[in-house]
Amino acid sequence: MVNYNGSLLSEADSKLTVNNRGYKYGDALFETLKVVNSKIFFWEDHYFRLMSSMRILRMDIPMNFTMEFLESEILKTLDANNLLQASARVRLNIDRGEGGKYLPSNDAKVNYNISVEPHDNPFYTIDLGAKYLVDLYKDYFVAPGLLSGLKTNNKAIQIIGSIYAKENDFENCLVLNTNKSVIEALNGNLFIVKNNKIKTPPLEDGCLKGVMRKQILELLSKDVNVSIEEASISPFELQKADELFVTNVIQGIVPITKYRKKEFRNDFAQELLKKLNAKLRLV
Missing domain, CATH: 3.20.10.10 (D-amino Acid Aminotransferase, subunit A, domain 2)
Structure with a gap:
């Protein structure tokens, strides 16, 4: 299940279209998060980096985009995928919606979507025998x-x-x-x-x-x-x-x-x- 603007949908039913500005112009940002047993590692740093990046790209930040709101949406998505008490990789994606060419249209509205997947290791390790x-x-x-x-x-x-x-x-x-x-x-x-x-x-x-x-x-x-x-x-x-x-x-x-x-x-x-x-x- 993926989270599209708060609605939990199957991947087949996701609402991203070919007119999405993230798809057409790369007019989007994302955060890759590590979550273990409902704890989002370094969530405050991720959140403030995201807000700073949205301001730099001149995105209109929705009033409900508080740290608490986005955290609850991430946890809701993990719960829907039975990963709330596991180790997971999360992608939080923010785009400017649809409309306009390079210049966004006045009615372009910021969207968010959240996707999750299992991740094997809950803590950080070094494989001493691995070549890199x-x-x-x-x-x-x-x-x-x-x-x-x-x-x-x-x-x-x-x-x-x-x-x-x-x-x-x-x-x-x-x-x-x-x-x-x-x-x-x-x-x-x-x-x-x-x-x-x-x-x-x-x-x-x-x-x-x-x-x-x-x-x-x-x-x-x-x-x-x-x-x-x-x-x-x-x-x-x-x-x-x-x-x-x-x-x-x-x-x-x-x-x-x-x-x-x-x-x-x-x-x-x-x-x-x-x-x-x-x-x-x-x-």
């Missing part, structure tokens, strides 16, 4: 700036980059902006570790304003033994790093095991993951 090979994706580049960091339905680079990765036996690829700085992975933010220094690209470079990125930065800020830097990353820095890892809300922390000829450890990532799971148990 990456390379640079250099066919297309992202423009620097905060607009590139919005979680919109326009994910062309992520799609063709994922196809490229599969064709070349990579688990992921790293994305460059037009300044040729490394900004993120195809499905998450990037962190590099060198000695006791942790570095991640700044939002101004065009990387996603990731919810898990925010959690990791907060955890690192409490560690007096490391220094944190949000600064542009050159491709030359990757092979000099001790560790590279990717972060997202669904997987948590994913260590990169090899980039080109350089193989990496994951000791720091393992310790950081313990702190992340501990934080979740305390919340």
Whole structure:
């Protein structure tokens, strides 16, 4: 069952049409959520990112779009799919409805829809025996700036980059902006570790304003033994790093095991993951 503007429908009966602006123009936003036993991980961060993104895209935010309302709609959808007491992946999609060309019509009305699916692991883990090979994706580049960091339905680079990765036996690829700085992975933010220094690209470079990125930065800020830097990353820095890892809300922390000829450890990532799971148990 999917939730379309509060109505629970089968997927076959969903009301999205070919005139939907999210379909026609990518005029839509989404949040990918991890929910375990009715607890939405980092829900407040997801909600405020969504509201901020809607304002940037000049969407009229409905008065009922409170944090409590959208949370109740998510839980209602999970309940309808017998996932309320399980681990689930949720997609909350917001679009501007129908009407207009590039310029929305005056009567275009914001819609929401929610879809859910089971997810195996309730907490975050690292598979120590898994390989995770990456390379640079250099066919297309992202423009620097905060607009590139919005979680919109326009994910062309992520799609063709994922196809490229599969064709070349990579688990992921790293994305460059037009300044040729490394900004993120195809499905998450990037962190590099060198000695006791942790570095991640700044939002101004065009990387996603990731919810898990925010959690990791907060955890690192409490560690007096490391220094944190949000600064542009050159491709030359990757092979000099001790560790590279990717972060997202669904997987948590994913260590990169090899980039080109350089193989990496994951000791720091393992310790950081313990702190992340501990934080979740305390919340």
